[in-house]
Amino acid sequence: MKYICYAAFSEDFVILAEKIFKKLGESKNVDIRVWDPQKPQEVVDDGIKVIMARGGTGIRIRNTLDLPVVEIPIPFEDIMKTLLKASKIGKNIGVIGYNNLLKGLDLLNPLLNINIKQRFANDEIEMKKQIQKFKDEGIDVIVGGLLQTYIAKELNMNYVRIDLSEKSLEYAYNEAKVILETIRFNTRKNEELNAILNHTKEGYVAIDKEGKITLINKRALQLIPEYEKQPIGTPLVNVFPEFGGLLNVLKSGKEILHETTCLKSTNILYNFIPLKLDNNEVIGGIATFNDSNTITKGEYKIRNKLLSKGLYATYEFNHIKGKSKAIKESINIAKKFADADSTVLIMGETGVGKELFAQSIHNMSSRKFGPFVALNCASLPESILESELFGYEEGAFTGAKKNGKAGLFELAHKGTIFLDEISEMPLTLQGRFLRILQERKVMRLGGDQIIPIDVRVISATNREIKDLVTENKFRHDLFYRLNVLTLVIPPLRDRKEDIYELAKEFLENYSKNKEISFSKDARKALQTYKWPGNIRQLRNFIEKLSIINTVDMINANIINKMISDYEPDFEEIRETKYSNSKACITKEEIENALGFTKGNKTKAANNLGIHRSTLWRLIKKYSI
Known part of the structure; x- marks a missing residue:
C-alpha cells in the first residue's frame, strides 16, 4: 500500500513526476495524482498519510485536509536556469509565485544584465491581478509555476515555467519518508497505549491542569453508562464528582495512594498521581482505580499460584482427632490464639502434631488467604538455612542463582511462617532473626535494600527451651520474643x-x-x-x-x-x-x-x- 502521495496541479507535472520517481526507483512507493479540490477526501480514503505538493497546491491541501504536507522546494539552480531561458526572450522579467518562492531575485539584475521584478500572491485571484499588473508595466516575460504560466498564456504574455527537478522531488520525498516513519512510530505507541489502557482491569482518567478530562479508558467508561456524550474535554467533577480530590493533587503536587471510596455504588481502591513537567510544574493528573471485586479475584489468583508452589496450609482444627480433655483444652487455646496476630510458640514432644496445630491456627486466622511457609530449622546446614530464610541477591555467593532468590520471610508476606525445631537454629542466625521480629524488615544476603514484610511467626520445639537459654545455647531475648503465646500439646500417653x-x-x-x-x-x-x-x-x-x-x-x-x-x-x-x-x-x-x-x-x-x-x-x- 502507498502512503506517500505527490499531488500535482495538472497532468503535466504528473507525467514529469512519474519519470523522476521511476528514475529514483520509488515509483512503486509513491501515489502520483492530480489534486482534485472537489474530492479531497479521496486521498484520505486511499490511506495516504503524507502529501507532497508545491506552491499554491500545497497551500490549498493544508487548508482542506488534516494531513502533513511536505513543500516541494524550488532550488536556486532551477530558478537560475529558468531566468537564463527567460532572458533570451526579453530583458524585463516578471517573477511571481507564492511565499515559498525564493526572495530577493532582483539582486541578480547586474549579474545577468536583466531587469527582474518579483511579486507574491496568496491565491489565484490575486495571482491574476499581479500578472495583469506586470503586463501593464511592460514586462516581457513571466516566470512562475503552472498556474502562473496558464494565466500568462490567457493574457497573451510570454512565459517560462519553473519545472519540477529530480533534486527538488527527491528532497521532498526524503522529508516525506521521515514524517511517515514518525507517524508510524507514534501510531504504534498510541496503539500500544490504547491496548494497555483498554485491556487492563484498572480504570484510567487523565486531566489537564484546568481539571478537564483528556483521556479515559473503556474500564472507566463502563462506570458511567448514563453519561451519553464523550467526556473528553469535560470537567472531571461533572463526570466523576467522587474524584474531586484529584484537583487538590494538581495544587499540592503530592500523590495520593491506596485510598478507598464508593464510585457509582461500586467500592474502589484508587490512586491520584500528579503529572509534572521536568519534575516541577504540575501540568495534569491521573486517577487510576479498581473495584474491590477485581482486586479480590486478583488476590485469589495469587493465592492459587502460591498453592501451586506448596505455600499453603492444608489442615484445620477439625482434622485434629481426639475426645480427651487434654486435647480439647489445647484446641480451645489454639483457637483463641488464631484470633490474635501475636507470635506463637508451640511446645510438645516429637510426633504430637505441632505443625498440624500451626496450620490450623493459620487457617482460622485473618491471614488464611495468605501463604503458609514451613521450615524445619534442624534440616539444613547453617549456610543454607541463612539463604533460605533471608534470600540472596545475584552473585552473593558461589552457585547463587542469576537473578537471586526471595527468602522464606518474603514468600510468607501477608501470611504465616512456621519454624519447626526453632531450638536448633544456630546462635549466629538467632540475632538476625530477632532483628526481623523487631523491625519487620529483611535484607537479602549480598543485598543493600531493606524489604518490609508483614509476617506472623509460629515456632515449635520438642526440647526444654528454657534449659537451652540457661546453657547459653539459645538467646534469652529471642526466647521472650517467641514466647508471647505459648501452646503446650500433650503427649499421647496423657490422652x-x-x-x-x-x-x-x-x-x-x-x-x-x-x-x-x-x-x-x-x-x-x-x-x-x-x-x-x-x-x-x-x-x-x-x-x-x-x-x-x-x-x-x-x-x-x-x-x-x-x-x-x-x-x-x-x-x-x-x-x-x-x-x-x-x-x-x-x-x-x-x-x-x-x-x-x-x-x-x-x-x-x-x-x-x-x-x-x-x-x-x-x-x-x-x-x-
Whole structure:
C-alpha cells in the first residue's frame, strides 16, 4: 500500500513526476495524482498519510485536509536556469509565485544584465491581478509555476515555467519518508497505549491542569453508562464528582495512594498521581482505580499460584482427632490464639502434631488467604538455612542463582511462617532473626535494600527451651520474643482415651476397604503402651500392622507381638513440662501389662515404654 502521495496541479507535472520517481526507483512507493479540490477526501480514503505538493497546491491541501504536507522546494539552480531561458526572450522579467518562492531575485539584475521584478500572491485571484499588473508595466516575460504560466498564456504574455527537478522531488520525498516513519512510530505507541489502557482491569482518567478530562479508558467508561456524550474535554467533577480530590493533587503536587471510596455504588481502591513537567510544574493528573471485586479475584489468583508452589496450609482444627480433655483444652487455646496476630510458640514432644496445630491456627486466622511457609530449622546446614530464610541477591555467593532468590520471610508476606525445631537454629542466625521480629524488615544476603514484610511467626520445639537459654545455647531475648503465646500439646500417653480412636481411623485408612477391627483386649494393649513417638509412631505402627496382619480381628497378642518385634526399646520416659504423667508407673499398670503379656517381662516393659531393668526394680518395689 502507498502512503506517500505527490499531488500535482495538472497532468503535466504528473507525467514529469512519474519519470523522476521511476528514475529514483520509488515509483512503486509513491501515489502520483492530480489534486482534485472537489474530492479531497479521496486521498484520505486511499490511506495516504503524507502529501507532497508545491506552491499554491500545497497551500490549498493544508487548508482542506488534516494531513502533513511536505513543500516541494524550488532550488536556486532551477530558478537560475529558468531566468537564463527567460532572458533570451526579453530583458524585463516578471517573477511571481507564492511565499515559498525564493526572495530577493532582483539582486541578480547586474549579474545577468536583466531587469527582474518579483511579486507574491496568496491565491489565484490575486495571482491574476499581479500578472495583469506586470503586463501593464511592460514586462516581457513571466516566470512562475503552472498556474502562473496558464494565466500568462490567457493574457497573451510570454512565459517560462519553473519545472519540477529530480533534486527538488527527491528532497521532498526524503522529508516525506521521515514524517511517515514518525507517524508510524507514534501510531504504534498510541496503539500500544490504547491496548494497555483498554485491556487492563484498572480504570484510567487523565486531566489537564484546568481539571478537564483528556483521556479515559473503556474500564472507566463502563462506570458511567448514563453519561451519553464523550467526556473528553469535560470537567472531571461533572463526570466523576467522587474524584474531586484529584484537583487538590494538581495544587499540592503530592500523590495520593491506596485510598478507598464508593464510585457509582461500586467500592474502589484508587490512586491520584500528579503529572509534572521536568519534575516541577504540575501540568495534569491521573486517577487510576479498581473495584474491590477485581482486586479480590486478583488476590485469589495469587493465592492459587502460591498453592501451586506448596505455600499453603492444608489442615484445620477439625482434622485434629481426639475426645480427651487434654486435647480439647489445647484446641480451645489454639483457637483463641488464631484470633490474635501475636507470635506463637508451640511446645510438645516429637510426633504430637505441632505443625498440624500451626496450620490450623493459620487457617482460622485473618491471614488464611495468605501463604503458609514451613521450615524445619534442624534440616539444613547453617549456610543454607541463612539463604533460605533471608534470600540472596545475584552473585552473593558461589552457585547463587542469576537473578537471586526471595527468602522464606518474603514468600510468607501477608501470611504465616512456621519454624519447626526453632531450638536448633544456630546462635549466629538467632540475632538476625530477632532483628526481623523487631523491625519487620529483611535484607537479602549480598543485598543493600531493606524489604518490609508483614509476617506472623509460629515456632515449635520438642526440647526444654528454657534449659537451652540457661546453657547459653539459645538467646534469652529471642526466647521472650517467641514466647508471647505459648501452646503446650500433650503427649499421647496423657490422652489414652484418644489412642484407640486414632488407631481405628489409621487402620481404616491403611486397610484399603478390608473389614478389619480391634478386639477389646487389643484396645487395652494399645492404651497400655506409652507411645514415646506419639501420634507419628502410632500411625506408622498401624501402617505396619495393616501390611503384616492377615486376620480380620486384631487381638492383644498381635498388638503386643508387633510392639515387641518392631517398636524401639526405650528407657523409662523422662517427665517433661509437656507431660501430665505421674512421676512413676503405678502398681496397677504393671500388673495389667504383665497380665496382657502372660508374665513376659520384656514385652511388658516395652508396652509400658520402660527398660526391662526398670520394670524389675518396680516389681521389687511393689512386691508383685
